[in-house]
Amino acid sequence: MNVFKHVEGRVIAALEALKSEGKLPADLSLAGVEVDSPRDKSHGDLATNAALVLTKRAGMKPRDIATLLQEKLSSEPGIAKIDIAGPGFLNLTFAPAFWHSLAATIITDGNVYGRSTLGSNQKINVEYVSANPTGPMHVGHCRGAVFGDTLANLLAFAGFSVTREYYINDAGGQVDNLARSAHLRYREALGETIGEIPEGLYPGEYLKPVGEALAKTYKKKLLTAPESEWLPKVKATVMAAMMDEIRADLAQLGIKHDLFFSERSLTDGKDEIADTIADLRTKGFIYEGSLPPPKGEPNDDWEDRTQTLFKATAFGDDIDRALQKADGSYTYLAGDIAYHRNKLNRGYDALINVWGSDHKGYVKRMQAAVQALSDNTRTLDIKISEMVNLLNKGEPVKMSKRAGNIITVRDVVDAVGPDAVRFMMVYRAPETVFDFDYAKVTEQSKENPVFYVQYANARISSVLRNARDSFPALTADSKAVRQADLTPLTDSGELALIKTMAEFPRVIDAAARAKEPHRLAFYLYELASSVHGQWTRGNDSPHLRFIQADENTTAARLSLLIAVRQVITSGLGVLGVQAPEAMR
RNA sequence: GCACCCGUAGCUCAGCUGGAUAGAGCGUUGCCCUCCGAAGGCAAAGGUCGUAGGUUCGACUCCUACCGGGUGCGCCA
Numbered sequence: 002m003n004v005f006k007h008v009e010g011r012v013i014a015a016l017e018a019l020k021s022e023g024k025l026p027a028d029l030s031l032a033g034v035e036v037d038s039p040r041d042k043s044h045g046d047l048a049t050n051a052a053l054v055l056t057k058r059a060g061m062k063p064r065d066i067a068t069l070l071q072e073k074l075s076s077e078p079g080i081a082k083i084d085i086a087g088p089g090f091l092n093l094t095f096a097p098a099f100w101h102s103l104a105a106t107i108i109t110d111g112n113v114y115g116r117s118t119l120g121s122n123q124k125i126n127v128e129y130v131s132a133n134p135t136g137p138m139h140v141g142h143c144r145g146a147v148f149g150d151t152l153a154n155l156l157a158f159a160g161f162s163v164t165r166e167y168y169i170n171d172a173g174g175q176v177d178n179l180a181r182s183a184h185l186r187y188r189e190a191l192g193e194t195i196g197e198i199p200e201g202l203y204p205g206e207y208l209k210p211v212g213e214a215l216a217k218t219y220k221k222k223l224l225t226a227p228e229s230e231w232l233p234k235v236k237a238t239v240m241a242a243m244m245d246e247i248r249a250d251l252a253q254l255g256i257k258h259d260l261f262f263s264e265r266s267l268t269d270g271k272d273e274i275a276d277t278i279a280d281l282r283t284k285g286f287i288y289e290g291s292l293p294p295p296k297g298e299p300n301d302d303w304e305d306r307t308q309t310l311f312k313a314t315a316f317g318d319d320i321d322r323a324l325q326k327a328d329g330s331y332t333y334l335a336g337d338i339a340y341h342r343n344k345l346n347r348g349y350d351a352l353i354n355v356w357g358s359d360h361k362g363y364v365k366r367m368q369a370a371v372q373a374l375s376d377n378t379r380t381l382d383i384k385i386s387e388m389v390n391l392l393n394k395g396e397p398v399k400m401s402k403r404a405g406n407i408i409t410v411r412d413v414v415d416a417v418g419p420d421a422v423r424f425m426m427v428y429r430a431p432e433t434v435f436d437f438d439y440a441k442v443t444e445q446s447k448e449n450p451v452f453y454v455q456y457a458n459a460r461i462s463s464v465l466r467n468a469r470d471s472f473p474a475l476t477a478d479s480k481a482v483r484q485a486d487l488t489p490l491t492d493s494g495e496l497a498l499i500k501t502m503a504e505f506p507r508v509i510d511a512a513a514r515a516k517e518p519h520r521l522a523f524y525l526y527e528l529a530s531s532v533h534g535q536w537t538r539g540n541d542s543p544h545l546r547f548i549q550a551d552e553n554t555t556a557a558r559l560s561l562l563i564a565v566r567q568v569i570t571s572g573l574g575v576l577g578v579q580a581p582e583a584m585r
Numbered sequence: 586g587c588a589c590c591c592g593u594a595g596c597u598c599a600g601c602u603g604g605a606u607a608g609a610g611c612g613u614u615g616c617c618c619u620c621c622g623a624a625g626g627c628a629a630a631g632g633u634c635g636u637a638g639g640u641u642c643g644a645c646u647c648c649u650a651c652c653g654g655g656u657g658c659g660c661c662a
Contacts, residue, residue, distance in 0.1 A: 040605065050604065053642070087605045088642065173662045295659055306660065319588065326660055333662050361589050362657045385590075429598065432590055434655065456624060467621050511601050523599060537626035540618070548621050584624065
């Protein structure tokens with residue numbers, strides 16, 4: 002039940018009626034007619050721009066159209082008042098009974114309330130995290146991970162059929178270096194003094210357990226063998242260990258992917274990269290040529306070479322892109338394009354990638370590739386999650402993999418819990434840089450909005466618990482509460498709560514459309530604020546407290562709270578945050 | 586040099602596919618607990634929405650050009 006769509010339907014029906022009565026041109030298009038909530042609540046509950054949108058097309062003055070519509074709608078049930086305001090807005094005020102029935106609907110709908118059919122079951126693939134399997138996840142990864150996961154939840158809630166995917170970059174030279182680093186730790190585990198980890202290798206202590214495990218499994222067998230022999234074995238062990246660690250980190254944040262896609266699988270017993278290049282060649286987007294050297298950087302080592310190029314400029318990229326190096330081996334991009342081709346071949350209607358800001362420069366070429374491969378029938382939407390500035394009590398925390406003092410996802414989650422991390426990470430738009438103050442989040446202070454929202458839920462639960470002392474029959478799942486007569490709800494604050502809940506489906510819709518989960522987080526904050534406000538009004542005005550001497554009034558107010566709790570629970574559910582019944 | 590992102594209150598940020606008098610939190614000032622959880626609430630103060638044009642009945646929102654700040658640029662992954 003989306004109130005805005007419902008009323009919009011009624012407005013459009015009224016306009017259609019006016020058309021057939023000859024009061025409006027019969028061929029008038031109603032495109033753009035919308036129902037919104039007015040910015041200023043005193044203007045009414047809902048407003049429509051119909052008269053403003055239609056004035057030009059109908060060749061009539063906005064106020065004349067507004068007047069016609071006003072007359073037409075005045076007989077509609079539930080509408081208490083219709084005003085024409087400003088340049089021609091029509092402000093609709095609904096009777097309390099209208100809102101009461103909405104509250105009742107929310108309770109009946111339960112966790113279905115707010116779900117949308119926007120996605121109409123379209124298959125959508127969300128690729129996120131895809132952190133290189135060369136070490137534990139640090140807080141920077143965390144933002145993209147939480148964002149991607151929340152976006153996936155949101156899209157699922159909005160009616161898409163979502164696949165959550167992780168791309169494992171397990172094919173490049175970096176995993177060889179990882180294996181070499183692990184081999185050093187293996188030698189260390191066998192008692193050797195290895196000294197400083199050489200430049201280019203991974204110095205982190207997290208490889209020590211891997212070295213010990215290798216020592217246990219292989220004893221001294223890998224010591225004397227040539228690298229070509231031990232490398233594959235060590236690589237397999239260390240990669241598995243790293244992925245286990247990453248999976249554990251993700252699990253701690255409540256993130257579970259449907260599919261982990263291995264880059265190596267593209268060329269394992271087949272060559273999807275070659276197939277991809279062949280595909281693109283057939284479509285005419287491949288040629289042999291050389292590229293100009295990159296500008297703005299010293300490039301003394303640049304050599305002019307002829308290589309296989311993808312015509313990315315045909316799709317708006319700045320430059321064509323190399324798919325094969327001069328020696329014939331594939332570039333990283335070639336593999337990535339093959340991976341996206343693989344995704345396309347799996348039949349998704351749309352692809353979304355969540356990338357870290359360090360990949361910003363790759364957006365155009367990847368989108369170009371998807372357009373080329375799908376003949377412009379599919380879109381790749383790439384959301385960039387910006388950097389997180391790590392602070393500790395306002396002081397920047399220096400991160401260095403070399404020094405090994407990285408702050409990992411695990412450190413943060415252990416300290417503050419997954420809820421605070423998740424909420425904070427989606428509490429701002431992903432493309433803005435933001436400061437994550439380790440000390441503040443560990444403090445669990447009220448500056449963390451997640452507690453504010455959770456506290457609203459806990460308060461509601463507290464009221465429900467307390468109400469049972471006076472009215473044992475009024476339990477949260479009793480018919481007396483769930484189907485209570487809501488006519489006692491006449492206070493403006495109570496009605497405001499329902500009106501705020503009315504926004505929920507629309508927030509879901511808008512957030513899903515824009516792929517901006519942070520809107521939901523802000524909405525929940527606003528809803529929580531209404532709850533706290535109404536609560537505190539009861540301090541000054543005892544007759545506004547939720548629990549009253551009169552059972553019918555109490556039942557109605559508890560019913561309202563049940564509805565609010567439902568919306569908070571659903572909303573937090575999409576964010577992947579718990580809705581506790583009591584705070585610690 | 587080029588590309589992308591950001592620029593809104595002292596600070597951190599919202600602002601719904603263009604809509605009415607631009608909103609929160611923090612900070613500042615002043616209030617509210619014999620009362621369902623004060624882990625809360627109320628009020629005041631605080632703005633040429635980076636600048637200049639353009640489109641529109643209407644622009645924080647769209648377009649153009651500038652100005653600041655950030656990130657990146659490949660034959661690495």
